[in-house]
Amino acid sequence: MNRYPTVAEVTESARRLVSRFPGTGRLRRVGTSRAGRPLLMLSVGHGPRHVLVVARPHPDEPVGGATALALAELVAGGDRRSPATDPDTVTWDIVLCLDPDGAALSEGIETATAGPAPSLASYYRAAFRPVAAEQPEWAPIVGRPLPESRALFDVIDDLRPVLQCSLHNVDAGGTWAQLTRDLPGLAAPFAASAAALGVPVQHGTYDALYWENPAPGIHVLPPPGSTARPAAGSEDIGLSTWCAPQRYGGATAIVEVPLWATAPADDPTPHADPARALRALSGLVREGGRQVTAVFERARGFLPAPEDSPPVRVLEWMAEDLYDLVADSWGPLVRQAEAGPRTDGSPALTTAGIGALEVVARRQPLRAAGLLLRLLHAAGAPAATGLHHELDALFTAWCTDFETSLRLRWVPVPAQVELQARTVVAAAECALTP
Known part of the structure; x- marks a missing residue:
């Protein structure tokens, strides 16, 4: 597919997958949004260990639905090239859209970014991003309980995932991953996937200015009490849904892929001034x-x-x-x-x-x-x-x-999806390794 699927298309594809793989895939409602829309989770596999994937946490970042379906197909098809995608070993639990209300206000973003070279103007005319207090992953930081946040916390408490992967787009730049703890071994496959798909690895990012940076594009959350904290406004990040798996020894990977690549994204030379x-x-x-x-x-x-x-x-x-x-x-x-x-x-x-x-x-x-x-x-x-x-x-x-x-250079949707899916699988392999 050369465009992002809508929330309705993702849901319908998930239903078809469950029909094609009876007993392997299950689709259930795990919560309800503020406006009464269902929060649906597709589970694939029957392994005792769980990897949780969260798609569309931000409504103006549409890649997650397509990546979620690609991951589900990989596991449901019995792919055993990686121990992480063996359905007998690992269950993949995929929240298809964490913010369906926001996605409804971004309707049209899929059409606006369709085609071989969509314009930046068409994207920003269609995109909607809510205030921080109405972003399900972020709202707990500012002390506002949302039903979407509560549903995700409940899923984490129920499944105790070894890894949570939050699927994000950055509008322009390169690709990077933010981790709540280091996942040794992730940097090499991440860099190799980006290179193979022609996507620059982002050196330095606003979202993790003061995080530890063990490898290009890999950023690790500093421990509590560290003077190196996240960007302004996120000092209480420990309250977010990102950090919830830590209660059970799990980690979270926030995987960012760009809609448009920027020319300087992977240039590590010192800036002149x-x-x-x-x-x-x-x-x-x-x-x-x-x-x-x-x-x-x-x-x-x-x-x-x-x-x-x-x-x-x-x-x-x-x-x-x-x-x-x-x-x-x-x-x-x-x-x-x-x-x-x-x-x-x-x-x-x-x-x-x-x-x-x-x-x-x-x-x-x-x-x-x-x-x-x-x-x-x-x-x-x-x-x-x-x-x-x-x-x-x-x-x-x-x-x-x-x-x-x-x-700016548009990154084709299939390349965004493949890079994000490969990075998620590589992160899962690292998290599942003792």
Whole structure:
């Protein structure tokens, strides 16, 4: 398939797999979303040890459904080339979509990214990403209980998986994996798979700026109490669903594959002037955020109330402090760069690391602008047309600058799926090894 499957297509494919492999595959409801949608889990195999796979934890990251089906087919077909995919040894439990409500608000993303070379603009016009408090994996960190989070915690408590794999896309960059504990032996097959499929391994990433980095693209969560913690806003990461398998000796691998590859993603050379670049990126995200917020403020009078509109809640959350939070989080890196050669070995200060931060700086205003354009299009108020035209011009220019500055290259969906599936199987092999 050369496009991402929809949630409905993933569900139907899972039902067909259960029919084709009676007794090997089982599909059951493990919870209900806030809006009443079912949370479905496909289990394949009958082994005593469990690998848990979580697809579509973020609705704007659509690869997980396709990867989930590829993994299920591999195990159901009795693939024994790897001990991890032997259905007599391991049961694979696959949550088909952790955030179906968010996915419903991203309907159209599959069509928008279909074809050999989809545009960045088409993606951001269709994508929806909820506020942190409404992201099932992340909500426990900010103290908001969601039924989707509770369902996943219950699955983890019931299955006690040796490994949980959370399936993610990054909009642009390279591929990487974040681990809640080291999985020795993962780096080599991960790098080999990326090379075979022509996907760069990301050196340095915003999501794990201060995590341990034992190999390119492999990031390991620092132990509790360490001064090296995750990105700003995630200091209580131990409360997330990612860390829940640790209660039972299990690990979690967050596997990221890019929609678009960036030219500098795997360039480990020191950046020529990281302090200057970081200050420029901080200005970029602040100014882009200011421009989107200015349009948003002028449109408030004819937009839905926040309590009735998840997209409006996102825009309010971003306008309140998210742009500044991102920009301010790079302050320590600026000081580190200014300190001189002794600290220039940081992955965040390489050409790849600065490129990864540029992705963040450019995407934040684009995410907001894409949402606001959809709201303005649907508003119907006379003033909305003018604001839509004004914002659309900014949005189009930002997309062009993004594509040009980082020389974006679309990664075909089959390559994304194969890389993610290979990485998950390799991580499972490592986790299952005594």
